[in-house]
Amino acid sequence: MQFTNSIRAFEAASRVIPGGVDSPVRAFGGVGGTPPFIKEAKGAFMTDIDGNRYIDFVQSWGPLILGHANEVIEEAVIKAVKKGLSYGAPTEVETELAASICGLFDTIDKVRFVSSGTEAVMSAIRLARGFTCKHDIIKFEGCYHGHSDALLVKAGSGAVTFGNPSSPGVPEGTTKHTLLARYNDLESVRACFEASEGVACVIVEPIAGNMGFVPSSPEFLEGLRTLCDTYGALLIFDEVMSGFRASLRGAQGVFATRPDMVTFGKVIGGGMPVGAFGARAEIMAMLSPEGPVYQAGTLSGNPIAMNAGLASLGEIIRKEASLYPRLKELAQRLTVGLEAAARANGIPLQTGFCGSMFGFFFNENPVRNFDEALRSDTKRFAAFHRGMLERGVYFACSQFEAGFICEPMDEAMIDTVIAHAHEVMKTL
Numbered sequence: 001m002q003f004t005n006s007i008r009a010f011e012a013a014s015r016v017i018p019g020g021v022d023s024p025v026r027a028f029g030g031v032g033g034t035p036p037f038i039k040e041a042k043g044a045f046m047t048d049i050d051g052n053r054y055i056d057f058v059q060s061w062g063p064l065i066l067g068h069a070n071e072v073i074e075e076a077v078i079k080a081v082k083k084g085l086s087y088g089a090p091t092e093v094e095t096e097l098a099a100s101i102c103g104l105f106d107t108i109d110k111v112r113f114v115s116s117g118t119e120a121v122m123s124a125i126r127l128a129r130g131f132t133c134k135h136d137i138i139k140f141e142g143c144y145h146g147h148s149d150a151l152l153v154k155a156g157s158g159a160v161t162f163g164n165p166s167s168p169g170v171p172e173g174t175t176k177h178t179l180l181a182r183y184n185d186l187e188s189v190r191a192c193f194e195a196s197e198g199v200a201c202v203i204v205e206p207i208a209g210n211m212g213f214v215p216s217s218p219e220f221l222e223g224l225r226t227l228c229d230t231y232g233a234l235l236i237f238d239e240v241m242s243g244f245r246a247s248l249r250g251a252q253g254v255f256a257t258r259p260d261m262v263t264f265g266k267v268i269g270g271g272m273p274v275g276a277f278g279a280r281a282e283i284m285a286m287l288s289p290e291g292p293v294y295q296a297g298t299l300s301g302n303p304i305a306m307n308a309g310l311a312s313l314g315e316i317i318r319k320e321a322s323l324y325p326r327l328k329e330l331a332q333r334l335t336v337g338l339e340a341a342a343r344a345n346g347i348p349l350q351t352g353f354c355g356s357m358f359g360f361f362f363n364e365n366p367v368r369n370f371d372e373a374l375r376s377d378t379k380r381f382a383a384f385h386r387g388m389l390e391r392g393v394y395f396a397c398s399q400f401e402a403g404f405i406c407e408p409m410d411e412a413m414i415d416t417v418i419a420h421a422h423e424v425m426k427t428l
């Protein structure tokens, strides 16, 4: 496989864009080499500017559950484009998309649309603080909630540490209200509550995908619910990734635990920039202009993006009864196959899946939290990633990312990928 054009394109990009990319995860820093520059994509496949074709398990980092260039979404977008790109005034399509989301969740009476997952989460946290009149937030090591200051806190190893900024440019004062706990470890959460003078909210990826794929245990989520109720804090499920992915109702379709607030992104926009946060009416009533907590956006609820989201969700819901079980079967087929390929070559591999999300760690032991994820063999992952890429399989370029199945994939495609994995595992 040749990457000549991509290498040249990356050099050109690096002269005018920091690191050559507009989001760091795209840069292949964890696996080496230059990222393929993409020319076009359709269904399960992407083609780069050297003409290499890949089956894509990244799917734009989650949004494209119906695959690339889905015709229904495409049509909706083109129709909307012809009526103007943005008005800065209300449209009926926003109400339609909001109503379809509220109709799916008994925990959500109202939603507010924004333009990214980052915005959804930072706004949800402001609202939680406004509603509870408390300041502290509890987040988990290894969970990602976007790049806003207060949430960009490094995973420390202590169970109860006040967070340190994980990026220069984030003043310590900004993160002093962010408490860090360990995923799937209720004692560490309890300790945070005890150390705090007032916790506004606990925010969690109920099915984590940003330290690799690491699901919660049901007891963990239920324990969070109990602790939040005991201390009068709100429980926020950050379902920017798992929403409409793990199941039609995200984690709420998988676990019995109910959150107070939910954040969405990725799938909700069908490939366009959309985020949203929702909660029961009493909480959402605090939000401007109904209430005093300010939140705004020039392009929020953008008509093109709303039409893409509505077409995408409409498609998903229309296919719901068959779609999620089928995606789950493919995820299972893939992870079972990868595990068998590893085992045949004496390589320890931990795999998991939930709905259309999956993941694998080159790790001797099961992974339940960030510390355990960090014990994975990243060198081996990098070699595996490179071998698969050269055979036309596009996995996320980091050991600490999840993978995604999309609707146009089928069993034959998965079996081809597994056959490639057998070859590559032999070389590790």
Ligand SMILES: *Cc1c(COP(=O)(O)O)cnc(C)c1O
Residues within 6 Å of the ligand: 115, 116, 117, 118, 119, 121, 144, 145, 146, 147, 205, 209, 210, 238, 239, 240, 241, 242, 265, 266, 275
């Ligand atoms: C991707 C992601 C975000 C951030 O969303 P952006 O649209 O990239 O700003 C927040 N939370 C979770 C769980 C995510 O996976």
